[in-house]
Amino acid sequence: MNLVSLQIKTDEDFSKNLKHLKDLITKAPQDSIILAPEIALSGFCYDKMQEAAEFSIKAIEQIKQLAINKTIALTLITEENGKFYNTLHIFDKQEVIHTQSKVKLFPLGNEHEYFTVGKKEDIKIIEINGIKIATLICFELRFPQLWQKVKGADIILNPSMWGIKRKDHYETISKSLALINQCFVIASNSADFNMGKGSAIISPFGNVNKDDEKEMIIQEIDLDEIKKVRKYINIGLDN
Template sequence: MISKQLYSLQVKTKQNFEENLEHLRNLIIECEGDSIILAPEVCLTNFCYQKMDEASAFAKEATKTLLTLSSDRTIITTMIEKYRNGFYNNLKVFHKGELLHKQSKHKLFPLGNEHLHFQSGDIAEISHFKIDDLVCGALNCFELRFIELWERVKGCDLIFVPAQWGKERKDNFETLTKALAITTQSFVLASSGANDTCAKGSGIITPFGVAITDDSKEIIGAKADFNAITQVRKYINIGLS
């Protein structure tokens, strides 16, 4: 296995899409090259239900920018995109200047009325993908609550959880991300928004359940030694290889 620098971004989202993209760009540039960087769910636009068409159009500009920034690193976030039958919350993985993986949010959050504005993605899109030699998977915010979706990312070395998690349920987010790491014996990279209504709680969780978090920071970083996965799966054998 390998070591890799991981970063979780914990940012506020403003109403101005261009300002959000510029801020995200500046944070990414602060991160080391050859690292993996996770930004919060829809951090460039928020859920902006009154400007969905505008957000979808902006996703094209954001995609071009993130493709360029990913020439020497990996960047993951989600954005609003429109297809023929409606809008989707798309998680996108940018790696070495290419779009490596995309999945549309399958479980939509009813308390946030997501089901009234978005189409549900195909569950089959929640699947393993590789970043170099690392087997990766992702769950988008509300999807973290569904055990059947944990099964779909079982066996991964690294699981991404971008979110805009409500501050009233902060303990839920931190408990579930930690439990996901322990149950799957994987590293979990979790990134939640930092707006006043959001839980924060972003961080890096090891397969042993050690959580590296700091609600005062926009960039939370740690070097992940993926040999820890082999160690924990051998030490506490639950049938994962």
């Protein structure tokens, strides 16, 4: 199977962003898990939150149609009972099969002033086509207690809008996530001018496939590598 990390810029035009995302998803190989950067369709558009939430409804229906032989994951601005959330959606077999909203809002970006915190219990391992998958959204990477909730996953997703000033932090923590959990990590960071890029596919042994010049980082993987690493260096993770 293939893992695909998207490393794209977010324009002010939501429709332009959706078209670009759909084009990249279409170009990605079959039998792929595809991850987009955090709220890639809208960015942190605090002056247009309601518009973004309404656009997300439209985007969800269109992305569903592309989830044939491809699993697609991205976060979107959503609204419920007058509150806004940064919500991950995972699409498979033309359905939304999992959602979770960001539980650790980034204080330096004033996210807490605009978003409502999600539920910690929604951070969990789900199974897709026999593969154990979990997600930590951007700033959530920094919280060791949340790492416990994804322990045992085969693949951990991390959609981010991580700033360029902390680029080294992002790359170091992402690699550590793969090493500590002996699993694959898809790190997908924004390519906006003030963002750190550093998107990568990281193996259970810590091998990093990244290229800050590319919009798509694609790697064909062998899931047996997880079992091999966990057997070679046994730290008690489930096989």
